[in-house]
Amino acid sequence: MARITAGVASSHVPLLGVASDQNKDADGYFGPIFEGYEWTREWEKAEKPDVVILVYNDHASAFDMKIIxxxxIGCGERYKPADEGWGPRQVPDVEGHPDLAWHIAQSLILDEFDMTIINEMDVDHGLTVPLTMMYGKVDKWPVKVIPLAVNxxxxxxxxxxxxxxLGEAIRRAVESFDGDLNVQIWGTGGxxxxxxxxxxxxxxKEWDNRFIDGLxxxxxxLRRIPHIEYLRETGSEGIEMVMWLVMRGxxxxxxxLLHRHYHVPCSNTAIGHAVLRPDNGEGFDMTGSDAVHAVAAE
Structure with a gap:
């Protein structure tokens, strides 16, 4: 069966895409941010997921006040980078996985989640920046992606x-798919x-790190934190962290925890990143990619 093997949390600050595109990812300002993702890039090479369910929010690229x-959930074959006002990022198109996406959509709707099904849309920095942070500059993204947008x-x-x-329901949906797939789920924003x-x-900083601890x-x-606490403690855009909870659920x-990174500032934003493994009581496979972290952490 298909199974969710890992969860990744990451900020999706648009300036990180600019830094990568302009080859500034190793300079004095951006270098410490990108260094925190180097472990994950090596880990992803070892993990080789077939599909990533990428939870993100659109920034008035695919949706606007006409429809919210x-x-x-994106069930299409391919998604192009959006033009967010300065031209589309020069990154590869995102290749979808329609079979799994449609299965998840059906399962979620029958599980009483009212999903909007999208077959065609462009994807903005909320989705392309996390791919850049995890895979760097590539001619083709090495994984198929199911976009899952949250307002x-x-x-x-x-x-x-x-x-x-919703995350719990996604897990049930993936595990009921008739196919052997290594699936990751990423929660982005904040x-x-x-x-x-x-x-x-x-x-x-203190609240952010307590939030990572809670994952x-x-x-x-964490699922019980009210909206007003996000607004009071993390600012108006800190509400994006509810998308991390889809991943965690x-x-x-x-x-x-396999890996953790936190850094400020970046464009008036705190950068957070974590890699998590579901723990079913069987422990890590220390002959596989989890061993990379064990060595790197010492």
């Missing part, structure tokens, strides 16, 4: 609890940041 889906731009966004429950108003530039182990307390009751 709370949850939307965290226009009120009302879904609750953390609903996002966590961490703390506010881009406008008198609190512009707000960053809350690890067998606790599900899909990993099951318990997780183990």
């Amino acid at each position: 889906p709370t949850f939307a 965290v731009v226009t009120y009302p966004p879904p609750s953390g609890n609903r996002c966590w429950a 961490m703390s940041h506010q881009l406008q108003g008198p609190r512009a530039g707000l960053i809350n 690890i182990g067998d606790s599900d307390h 899909a990993l099951g009751r318990n997780t183990r």
